[in-house]
């Protein structure tokens with residue numbers, strides 16, 4: 001899927017706005033020359049970028065296909081309908097709303113559709129891997145709804161389904177949310193669905209991080225069990241920045257009304273077209289192989305790190321991400337992430353479950369393999385990355401050593417062309 005785009009890229013931007021042009025090119029160089037391990041990031045194809053940057057950005061189309069508040073929709077209606085159909089086919093769902101601007105407003109739309117203000121949301125606590133929008137206090141979802149938060153098991157750091165059930169029975173939430181940003185294992189969506197039914201709650205599966213794995217058959221699918229499935233489109237799914245809400249037909253009207261006019265105005269049809277291109281790509285054998293390889297790569301990288309004495313939360317991974325507890329290495333997450341970035345390896349500091357340090361300077365480091373897998377890297381490359389990570393974290397204060405590693409990493413990266421780039 002790699003497409004080198006060459007000389008035509010950004011020619012008008014260069015002419016009219018050299019400052020922005022220069023900075024975009026600088027970012028592009030950085031994306032080519034670094035090992036990008038942020039588990040929520042990726043490289044989209046050039047086709048996705050083109051659709052997203054197309055004339056569709058000129059349109060206003062409040063409403064839905066066939067029911068718009070603006071004329072001039074004879075083409076846009078066809079686009080949005082096509083993208084909805086692709087989402088429904090790919091995820092095997094009855095209804096798809098492809099208009100949410102991003103994952104956070106999409107989760108809010110699900111609550112707005114199914115709950116009353118003050119109703120109870122039960123989600124995974126943020127420091128245990130949950131997302132802000134699963135009811136964390138600083139989020140609107142924690143302010144305008146009542147939130148209770150489950151945690152992972154103190155010993156295994158796995159979701160304890162008996163504890164989830166006990167909390168659901170005691171708290172009687174209106175909705176239970178499964179999904180996370182820093183959980184390295186699979187979710188038992190069938191079990192979440194069962195618990196939600198037992199307490200007469202709705203079940204929202206937030207598959208933002210793992211939707212690409214689900215499509216590739218590398219993670220179980222929540223669609224049969226969930227009232228609503230929300231995914232961002234820009235993580236493992238490898239589309240433009242956006243989100244989709246998929247649901248059973250019985251919730252379709254409420255979900256659509258919550259997105260528009262409940263929370264949003266005009267949909268970004270350019271992004272929707274980009275999502276459509278990504279969904280078509282995601283239906284291919286090539287995408288399936290990529291999704292499977294993400295997990296194979298994550299296991300290989302985890303194996304290398306473990307051999308080098310890194311302590312991994314839950315002892316490893318069975319999805320795309322790895323959460324490292326750096327306590328034993330005597331380095332804090334922020335310092336490690338900074339040192340790695342200097343060495344052209346980009347991850348992010350993160351809390352670990354039951355972290356004794358503050359959220360702005362936690363003990364953990366979060367990494368993942370979607371971007372490097374998109375570049376065609378495999379297990380050998382993961383082991384090499386693990387070696388460099390170990391060297392860089394050991395040399396956390398030695399800028400010369402970090403710069404030396406950075407040069408090696410850069411030369412290595414240039415052998416793995418990234419999609420959509422005009423340089424290699």
Ligand SMILES: *Cc1c(COP(=O)(O)O)cnc(C)c1O
Nearest residue numbers: 102103104131180181206208209
């Ligand atoms: C990324 C993410 C979101 C939010 O998506 P944004 O597009 O950043 O608003 C919501 N839930 C989960 C689990 C996520 O990983």
